[in-house]
Amino acid sequence: MKHYISVASLLMILWLLLSGHYNPLMISFGVVSVCFTLWLSYRMRIIDDESHPIHLSGSLIKYWIVLSYKIFLANVDVVLRIIGVRPVEPQLIRIPFPKQDDLSKVIYANSVTLTPGSASIEIYPDSVLVHTISKEGATALLEGDLADIFPAKATQSNEAQQ
Amino acid sequence: MILDWLSYTLITLGALLSVIGGIGLHRMPDFYCRLHAVGVTDTLCSFLILFGLSFQAGFSLATVKLFLIFAFLLFTSPTASFSLSHSAWKWGLTPIGVREDAPSMKIKVREES
Numbered sequence A: 001m002k003h004y005i006s007v008a009s010l011l012m013i014l015w016l017l018l019s020g021h022y023n024p025l026m027i028s029f030g031v032v033s034v035c036f037t038l039w040l041s042y043r044m045r046i047i048d049d050e051s052h053p054i055h056l057s058g059s060l061i062k063y064w065i066v067l068s069y070k071i072f073l074a075n076v077d078v079v080l081r082i083i084g085v086r087p088v089e090p091q092l093i094r095i096p097f098p099k100q101d102d103l104s105k106v107i108y109a110n111s112v113t114l115t116p117g118s119a120s121i122e123i124y125p126d127s128v129l130v131h132t133i134s135k136e137g138a139t140a141l142l143e144g145d146l147a148d149i150f151p152a153k154a155t156q157s158n159e160a161q162q
Numbered sequence B: 001m002i003l004d005w006l007s008y009t010l011i012t013l014g015a016l017l018s019v020i021g022g023i024g025l026h027r028m029p030d031f032y033c034r035l036h037a038v039g040v041t042d043t044l045c046s047f048l049i050l051f052g053l054s055f056q057a058g059f060s061l062a063t064v065k066l067f068l069i070f071a072f073l074l075f076t077s078p079t080a081s082f083s084l085s086h087s088a089w090k091w092g093l094t095p096i097g098v099r100e101d102a103p104s105m106k107i108k109v110r111e112e113s
Helices: A002-019 A024-044 A056-085 A100-112 A134-142 A152-161 B002-027 B031-057 B061-090
Strands: A091-096 A118-123 A127-132
Touching: A002 A024, A002 B061, A024 B031, A024 B061, A056 A100, A056 A134, A056 A152, A056 B002, A056 B031, A100 A118, A100 B031, A100 B061, A118 A134, A118 B031, A118 B061, A127 A134, B002 B031, B031 B061
Parallel strands: none
Antiparallel strands: A091 A127, A118 A127
């Protein structure tokens, strides 16, 4: 139920922001389409902790801020390597996941791919195969560069479900 | 006035990063490294350009839309590059500098050549 209320308010905010018309007619159209979307997603049973992780929102935002700083550093590094200031030494490494539930795996693999200079190319049950552009990047990832800042709360609700 | 120049600077920087990403696309030795070069245009370049454009738009709904574009880019671009690299890996494209028996992956870090 909590999920549906949160999805409904998010959709309504999205409608108001994207339409930009605030007369009663347009708002009632918005309400109707939000209700229709909620009914469809209820029928499809697609709203759960995995598709709409509200239990994570606080720690996820903190994680994204740290991650964007890392992405900035990685961008500078890759740009230097493209120009030729630093050497290009491709590496292939296997990194264990910091958490074992599906949602954390997806967030982790996506963060690795989002960071320029490293890309996940294969998912194993307990680890991810990562291609990095440099030795330094590979060592940093193996030492837990991204895993250290990973939100610790990620597994809670998944364990509760099981 | 200051905002204008700030936005010009940001957009120019973003365009420069985009050009660098294009150069990297041609300079990098193999497919997987090219993926990293494109990662620059996916993240910092698009962020700088959208941020600069939002200064032009000011506090309006257009800024919200620019932010939404950025958020969607953040979610879709890693998915796209993962599906590219994953299918390349599945079809047996071995990265440069990694041993031929790589798919069995006994190694952690490549051998010194």
